[in-house]
Amino acid sequence: MNGPHDMGGMHAFGAINPEPEETEPLFHEPWERKALALTLACGALGQWSIDEARSVRESLDPALYTSSSYYRKWIEALTRQMVEKGLLTSEELETATVRQMPEPGSYRVLNAEAVDKVYSAGGPTSMDIDNAPLFQVGDLILARNMNPIGHTRIPRYVRGHVGEIVLWHGGHVFADDSARGVRRGEHLYTVQFMARDLWGPEAAAHDSVMVDLWEPYLEAP
Amino acid sequence: MAHDHHGDEMTEPPSEMALRVQALESLLVEKGLVDLKALDVIIDRYENRVGPRNGAHVVARAWTDPDYLERLRTDATAAIAELDYTGRQGEHMVVVENGPKVHHLVVCTLCSCYPWPVLGLPPAWYKSSPYRSRAVIDPRGVLAEFGTVLDDDVEVKVWDSTSEVRFLVLPERPEGTEGWTMEQLIPLVSRNSMIGVEKARPATEATA
Numbered sequence: 001m002n003g004p005h006d007m008g009g010m011h012a013f014g015a016i017n018p019e020p021e022e023t024e025p026l027f028h029e030p031w032e033r034k035a036l037a038l039t040l041a042c043g044a045l046g047q048w049s050i051d052e053a054r055s056v057r058e059s060l061d062p063a064l065y066t067s068s069s070y071y072r073k074w075i076e077a078l079t080r081q082m083v084e085k086g087l088l089t090s091e092e093l094e095t096a097t098v099r100q101m102p103e104p105g106s107y108r109v110l111n112a113e114a115v116d117k118v119y120s121a122g123g124p125t126s127m128d129i130d131n132a133p134l135f136q137v138g139d140l141i142l143a144r145n146m147n148p149i150g151h152t153r154i155p156r157y158v159r160g161h162v163g164e165i166v167l168w169h170g171g172h173v174f175a176d177d178s179a180r181g182v183r184r185g186e187h188l189y190t191v192q193f194m195a196r197d198l199w200g201p202e203a204a205a206h207d208s209v210m211v212d213l214w215e216p217y218l219e220a221p
Numbered sequence: 222m223a224h225d226h227h228g229d230e231m232t233e234p235p236s237e238m239a240l241r242v243q244a245l246e247s248l249l250v251e252k253g254l255v256d257l258k259a260l261d262v263i264i265d266r267y268e269n270r271v272g273p274r275n276g277a278h279v280v281a282r283a284w285t286d287p288d289y290l291e292r293l294r295t296d297a298t299a300a301i302a303e304l305d306y307t308g309r310q311g312e313h314m315v316v317v318e319n320g321p322k323v324h325h326l327v328v329c330t331l332c333s334c335y336p337w338p339v340l341g342l343p344p345a346w347y348k349s350s351p352y353r354s355r356a357v358i359d360p361r362g363v364l365a366e367f368g369t370v371l372d373d374d375v376e377v378k379v380w381d382s383t384s385e386v387r388f389l390v391l392p393e394r395p396e397g398t399e400g401w402t403m404e405q406l407i408p409l410v411s412r413n414s415m416i417g418v419e420k421a422r423p424a425t426e427a428t429a
Binding site for chain 1: 238239241242243244245246247248249251252253254255256258259260261262263264266267268307308309310311312313315328330331332333338341342344345346348349350351352353354355356357358360361363366367373374375376377378379380381382383384385386411412413418
């Protein structure tokens, strides 16, 4: 979707003003620790993919999205997801009181002993797919002009532009389908776009942007 | 709405969020969906055990071991796994090498994708709207904000992390460090140099 999250190339957000690496705290508020841990622990319940989680975050109201800290976005989205999946109710959230226990066996709970094993293993998204890749390294491609309503990982700023394939990663879980609960693979490529093609003649001649794009985003130029 | 351009992290009324998160946690624990002890282990893992020192180890090893560098170029995920840095948000790694004529910079314009096993959790500015919006359209302006000014003939390559592939920048080895051991080099490898917004610390800043 053409949501507020698709920020590449936008103006008006101002300076970065990074805190110095040596002194920046990892968490700026104590609750951010819990926001991280709750988001990860609830993700481990197995009720949604990372793409579904991203899809919910980018569907937040644009004003809320752009004015919230990253951990607040996570909490807003997590709360909605838990309600959508029936693991929490709005009433429980309003009253801070448990009204009904979840159906046993419909989820798995991450216990303390499993944490390191689970996160050291991660969740690879590479997968074998039957069809051969349509493109190879060195090919020029056109990033499709597409504007899907649902989740997608093709940023607006590359749509309709020609780039060159510089890496091929094989089959990877296709984010657009995964966000709808369908886990299937498509060939994934890294595509190099020259800065002048994206941004015009004022961009530096040699500069470029590399973007990972799945095959359904691409066509022959 | 308040927006102070110091990164989004500073704009929140903490008390309201603190109460909401506490209430959410209590409900989830009472419902048996979340194990309180697991939350503590997750926090400890990413606060104390998984951070940019891991990435600095990878970089310093690559600077001192040409065979390792070659393995990193061929299959970064496997080479990094040799050092036991694996898992969530680092399942598929690519290493990009900075040099005298090329400078790589990593961003995630769509969210906050970042190579956790080697760099830990991202800093607030990496997740901020200013960085995400500007890194692709004005990389040289962004770099200048970090004090990194590049000659015009240096090629700037920005990597937008739009898939589950994660990128680690291998910064240039600082001058004057010939013969240094891996242990001596590690403190020169800043987190920011592995995102690509800065160069590695100069030899004169070695703390050893």
